[in-house]
Amino acid sequence: xxxxxxxxxxxxxxxxxxxxxxxxxxxxxxxxxxxxxxxxxxxxxxxxxxxxxxxxxxxxxxxxxxxxxxxxxxxxxxxxxxxxxxxxxxxxxxxxxxxxxxxxxxxxxxxxxxxxxxxxxxxxxxxxxxxxxxxxxxxxxxxxxxxxxxxxxxxxxxxxxxx
Ligand code: SF4
Ligand code: SF4
Numbered sequence: 158x159x160x161x162x163x164x165x166x167x168x169x170x171x172x173x174x175x176x177x178x179x180x181x182x183x184x185x186x187x188x189x190x191x192x193x194x195x196x197x198x199x200x201x202x203x204x205x206x207x208x209x210x211x212x213x214x215x216x217x218x219x220x221x222x223x224x225x226x227x228x229x230x231x232x233x234x235x236x237x238x239x240x241x242x243x244x245x246x247x248x249x250x251x252x253x254x255x256x257x258x259x260x261x262x263x264x265x266x267x268x269x270x271x272x273x274x275x276x277x278x279x280x281x282x283x284x285x286x287x288x289x290x291x292x293x294x295x296x297x298x299x300x301x302x303x304x305x306x307x308x309x310x311x312x313x314x315x316x317x318x319x320x
Contacts, residue, residue, distance in 0.1 A: 160204050164305040167312065172302050175311045179298040182314075186291040197310040198285040205306055211267035212303055215259040219278030220252035221245065232274035283307045 158166075182190070223237075226245070230237040244261050245253040255261060262270040269275055283304040284293055300307040 159209075161206070161209055161305060164205070164309050168302075168305055168308040171312065172308060175301050175308060176298045178314070179294050179301065179311055183291075183294045186294075190290050191288055193314060194285055194290045194310055197313055198306065201306040201309045205309075208267045210305060211259075211263060212305070213282050214263045214267070214269065214279075216303055217282075218254035218258060218260070219276045219282065220248070220250065220254065221276045221278065222252065225276035225278075226253060228274045229271055229276070232271055285310055 187193070226237045226240060230240045233240065241253065244255055246256050248254045260269075262275075264270055269279075281287070283300045283306055284296060285307060287293065290297070297307055297311060301311055302308075
């Protein structure tokens with residue numbers, strides 16, 4: 158079993174437990190949360206290849222802004238309005254989201270057709286290298302279910318003590 162498969166097996170079993178820990182972290186945030194999350198982010202991304210996973214591209218839609226649409230349209234040599242009509246709808250927050258999942262730009266082998274022009278939210282996912290992780294704990298609890306890296310990071314954090 159590969160490292161990714163082993164994490165995914167644990168993720169299926171213990172995601173709720175790790176999400177409960179994230180709730181507790183919200184009530185009492187450790188001072189060194191950013192440093193620990195960033196360290197584990199690097200560690201897990203060294204071991205997990207997104208091309209072997211692509212679960213985010215298969216199951217979630219990024220929130221896509223007008224600026225992303227403009228960049229994608231330029232890359233695909235089409236008009237923004239045509240791109241929107243073909244692939245997107247608006248969500249409750251006023252962001253564009255893909256009409257269907259998996260993402261229409263996901264290729265066999267988990268490559269992204271529009272990689273250089275992909276939306277900002279795709280570039281930043283799963284957000285575990287951002288500062289102020291204490292503000293992202295709800296998001297991480299959600300992503301814990303989708304992303305094995307997020308699950309791994311917060312699974313390891315749950316056994317640590319902070320000062
Ligand atoms: S779900 Fe996480 S590990 Fe999987 S492809 Fe997306 S970012 Fe990479
Ligand atoms: S645009 Fe690319 S990176 Fe973003 S969800 Fe689609 S396939 Fe994944």
